[in-house]
Structures are given as C-alpha cells and as structure tokens.
Amino acid sequence: MPVAATSTFDLLRTEIAGIEVEKIVSQFGTPCYVYDMQMIRRRVEDLSMFDTIRYAQKACSNIAILDRLRRLGVVVDAVSAGEVRRALAAGFDPHSNPPGIVYTADVFDREALDLVAERSLHVNCGSPDMIEQLGAVSPGASVTLRINPGFGHGHSQKTNTGGPQSKHGIWHMDIDRCLRLADMHNVAITGLHMHIGSGTDLEHLSQVCQSLERTAEQIGRTLTTISAGGGLPVPYREGQSYVDLEQYYALWDQTRKRLEQRFGHPLRLEIEPGRYLVAESGFLIAEIRAVKQMGENTFYLLDAGFNDLARPILYGAYHPISITHRGGVAPSERIDVVVGGPLCESGDIFTQEEGGFVAKRSLPPARVGDFLILEVAGAYGFVMASNYNGRYRPPELLIEDGTVHCIRRRETFEDLISGETIPPVAT
Ligand SMILES: Cc1ncc(COP(=O)(O)O)c(C=O)c1O
Known part of the structure; x- marks a missing residue:
C-alpha cells in the first residue's frame, strides 16, 4: 500500500509495462491510450x-x-x-x-x-x-x-x-x-x-x-x-x-x-473510487509533429489534442510528461517547452494552468517523429475524448501479463459521420 509515499516521474521512457513504446506505436499508431493492468490490480489490492x-x-x-x-x-x-x-x-x-x-x-x-x-x-x-x-x-x-x-x-x-x-x-x-x-x-x-x-x-x-x-x-x-x-x-x-x-x-x-x-x-x-483505481495505469502516447519557435517560446506540437485529453483545458490539470526518442537516443540536457496539440484552438495546450495560462515544462530536447507521453492519464482521459475538429477518437490498449490487447479500435471516418444524414433538398 503506498502509505504517504511520494512519487517520482522519469522524463525519458522507453517502455510501458515492459513493452517498448516504439513497438506499441508501430502496431497501433498515435495517438493511443495504453493501460497497465498490473497497476490497476495493485490499486485494487490497496483498498x-x-x-x-x-x-x-x-x-x-x-x-x-x-x-x-x-x-x-x-x-x-x-x-x-x-x-x-x-x-x-x-x-x-x-x-x-x-x-x-x-x-x-x-x-x-x-x-x-x-x-x-x-x-x-x-x-x-x-x-x-x-x-x-x-x-x-x-x-x-x-x-x-x-x-x-x-x-x-x-x-x-x-x-x-x-x-x-x-x-x-x-x-x-x-x-x-x-x-x-x-x-x-x-x-x-x-x-x-x-x-x-x-x-x-x-x-x-x-x-x-x-x-x-x-x-x-x-x-x-x-x-x-x-x-x-x-x-x-x-x-x-x-x-x-x-x-x-x-x-x-x-x-x-x-x-x-x-x-x-x-x-x-x-x-x-x-x-x-474512480481516479485511484485507474489514473496511474493510463498513458496517452502522441507523436511530436512540429517543433516551433515563437519568440522566446519553444512549442512541441503533437498529434493529440484536448479532444483526446481534456483535463488540462478543463481544470488546468497537470500531467507528468515523458519523451521517447525514436531510435532510443536520450540526450541529458533539458529545455523549457510549451506542449500543445493540433486543434484549431489556442487553448489546445497540455502545459497550462487553471485559468488558461500557458506554462512551460522542462523536458528533454526532441525532434519531429519522437514520442511524447502524457502520463497518469487513465482517469477522466479517454472517457472525455471527443470528435472536435473532425478528429477520430484514439484506440485504447490494455497491457496484461506482457500482451497488448486492443480494447477499443481507433475510430474511422465512417464512425465520425455515422448517424448523420443530409436531408433531401426541397425542389
Ligand atoms: C458520486 C461519485 N462517486 C465517485 C466519484 C469518483 O471520484 P474520484 O474519481 O475522484 O474517485 C465521483 C466523481 O465525480 C462521484 O461523483
């Protein structure tokens, strides 16, 4: 039981629950949610x-x-x-x-x-x-x-x-x-x-x-x-x-x-409990798709946005972030960056504080094609995902005893428009 234990988070990550991040991504793409069943089991035992x-x-x-x-x-x-x-x-x-x-x-x-x-x-x-x-x-x-x-x-x-x-x-x-x-x-x-x-x-x-x-x-x-x-x-x-x-x-x-x-x-x-059982089991893996300099700010822009994880824009919630370098190179320096998503909304920022103030995070340098992982994302993560900006909701994966199970597939364009109809035009 984690009695009053304090937590530490690594800024570099190569695997989740024993499975290489690059392997998960090569099979399921990004963005994707990954849950670690072992962590859920541990949290159930605690209670x-x-x-x-x-x-x-x-x-x-x-x-x-x-x-x-x-x-x-x-x-x-x-x-x-x-x-x-x-x-x-x-x-x-x-x-x-x-x-x-x-x-x-x-x-x-x-x-x-x-x-x-x-x-x-x-x-x-x-x-x-x-x-x-x-x-x-x-x-x-x-x-x-x-x-x-x-x-x-x-x-x-x-x-x-x-x-x-x-x-x-x-x-x-x-x-x-x-x-x-x-x-x-x-x-x-x-x-x-x-x-x-x-x-x-x-x-x-x-x-x-x-x-x-x-x-x-x-x-x-x-x-x-x-x-x-x-x-x-x-x-x-x-x-x-x-x-x-x-x-x-x-x-x-x-x-x-x-x-x-x-x-x-x-x-x-x-x-x-909701959060206690599942929050720490969950990871949202995204790919860095642009690295931009805007005045004094460096932005990592991802293929995941607040349509995938809404807690930062809703509550100014803080999620630990780690980087997986494609090919495994792990520089030791740190730079202050703002992390944002692809949405056409200036609030689409993962490193924000309550009230919408943009904050910077000290992270390892990364390039387009590297992966950024939003951690402790298992609670109020996927369940709040939406199709805003015509984006497909990501897959959910469960890692259990060394096997990755796809427990919800990525949505498709057909899912996006299912239920919509164009009424006939009156002539
Ligand atoms: C009635 C009720 N029970 C349990 C929960 C779970 O809360 P938490 O995820 O913080 O444990 C909520 C959350 O809103 C709730 O409204």
Whole structure:
C-alpha cells in the first residue's frame, strides 16, 4: 500500500509495462491510450480492507476494464443508462450482494428511470425528487441517499461536489423531507453516501465522517450500508504524496463501528473510487509533429489534442510528461517547452494552468517523429475524448501479463459521420 509515499516521474521512457513504446506505436499508431493492468490490480489490492470497492466507472468505462475489475471482486456505480448498460455488458450482476451495479445520479432521465425499474436496480438518490419518481415505478425499492453535507472539497472548483454551490446530493437539512417522501412512496432507505469531491484529504474526511454519522442517526436502523464515496487522490506531480490509506480507513471504520453499536447490527462499508483505481495505469502516447519557435517560446506540437485529453483545458490539470526518442537516443540536457496539440484552438495546450495560462515544462530536447507521453492519464482521459475538429477518437490498449490487447479500435471516418444524414433538398 503506498502509505504517504511520494512519487517520482522519469522524463525519458522507453517502455510501458515492459513493452517498448516504439513497438506499441508501430502496431497501433498515435495517438493511443495504453493501460497497465498490473497497476490497476495493485490499486485494487490497496483498498482491500473495505467491505466493498465500488468503482466509479465514469473515470474509465471501457468494458474490458470493467470486466477485469469485476473479476477482481470490484462492483460498479453507474451515472446513466449508458453506464448501466456498459456494466451489464461487462457481466455485472445487479442483484448480487452487494449489488453489482448501483445507479448514482442527481436526476433520472426518462431512459434511466425506465431501465432502473425494468432491471430493479439499486439507486443512490442525489435529489428528493428521485425518491418520488422511483417510488412511482418501483414501489418497495430500497435506496441509498447521497448527502451534500454543506461543505465540499476538490482539486479544482469544478470537481468540488459539496456545499451550497454544488448541484450534487441531497442537502443535509432535507433529511426529514426525504424520510417522509420515502414513507409516502413505500421506499426503504438502506444506505447513506457522501462524496464531497475529488482530491479528499484527511482533514476534510473527519468532517465528512462526523456529518455522515449525524445523518445516519437521523435516518436510523434501516441503514445497512455506508459509503465513503470517491475522491481518493493520486500524485500527478513530482513529490506529491498519497493519502495515508490506513488512517483513511481507520476514520471510516470508527464511524461505522459507532453506528453499528447504536443500531445493533452490522454495517457494510463501501468506498467508491474512480481516479485511484485507474489514473496511474493510463498513458496517452502522441507523436511530436512540429517543433516551433515563437519568440522566446519553444512549442512541441503533437498529434493529440484536448479532444483526446481534456483535463488540462478543463481544470488546468497537470500531467507528468515523458519523451521517447525514436531510435532510443536520450540526450541529458533539458529545455523549457510549451506542449500543445493540433486543434484549431489556442487553448489546445497540455502545459497550462487553471485559468488558461500557458506554462512551460522542462523536458528533454526532441525532434519531429519522437514520442511524447502524457502520463497518469487513465482517469477522466479517454472517457472525455471527443470528435472536435473532425478528429477520430484514439484506440485504447490494455497491457496484461506482457500482451497488448486492443480494447477499443481507433475510430474511422465512417464512425465520425455515422448517424448523420443530409436531408433531401426541397425542389
Ligand atoms: C458520486 C461519485 N462517486 C465517485 C466519484 C469518483 O471520484 P474520484 O474519481 O475522484 O474517485 C465521483 C466523481 O465525480 C462521484 O461523483
């Protein structure tokens, strides 16, 4: 377990999970996402003290990743009908104990409500309205409530999911109303969940635990599960450390035990990580297609843009970068460069800070044809990819026990225009 360990990142890389970068590229081209299964396995093992690891598949929802996580005993959360169907396609059993799939959202769109009713899925309600809507189609259902405790935390304002400015969860003062709604609509509240944002630290966590305990006491003995939500951070920068998982678990376990004493029955303790399980497994390999000097700035321009990895433009997120020199030459000098993509957008810069300010990174000198790898890209990477500027979404590759599996092929022009039609012209 990486207890408070700090991380280091190399600026030069020749292989990923034991496979040469040049070999991967010669077979699958660039840009491409590569996931290292060994790293995912390690991260699952780190959390094995929790009764249930419920993977927030929004972080990386390829069905091959879901399949492998299911085989490791992990269950999933789904935020849309599409994610429910992904989980079903990957073999999760919605009626296992604990449920293999939980629908967690702040709203039901119509398709999701129909699917939840049809498959009798367990729901984690993020709005009081959901209790009413579910009760109307699935009387007798049991639900979890996702509570907004009145405060939040996040690595960026955009990933803070608690407090009065957040749209997420049921406001902590609304519990009585939820209890009345549940009674009226014949719904049982069996779970309680708090996710205040991505990038949790231990200080915020103890506040979350206290708040969850107060809410649990209000709901009472119908509860059988409490969920710590997601938000476990991973290091993206040199020298950043992991959360101390032993302390993290201890805080939740103490909360659980106090509630068990009060209720007189066991409570299941779930954790719902997305990023923690997959971020470090992922690499986005791109080719450097131009090296330009613009005044005092040197730019490496890649064949991957924010259509492939949106976190830098969305949050000013920092990703470690390494270079693979074609032919393996590895100069030891460093130069300060700006790294950008091919899109017709000045914001298409991977080395930017929140607010869009262009930053420089000290990297090895490189030439057109060398490869640049954006690392720690497995979470909120491919899943946010788009076809902006008519670009095809890249392939996803999974390296498992020394073999590279293509788990999603590169899109083609036919994929790009599929579903589009030109209407006849009125004559
Ligand atoms: C309800 C819920 N659970 C879990 C997660 C996963 O968060 P993370 O990837 O930071 O662990 C999210 C992320 O938005 C979420 O909204």
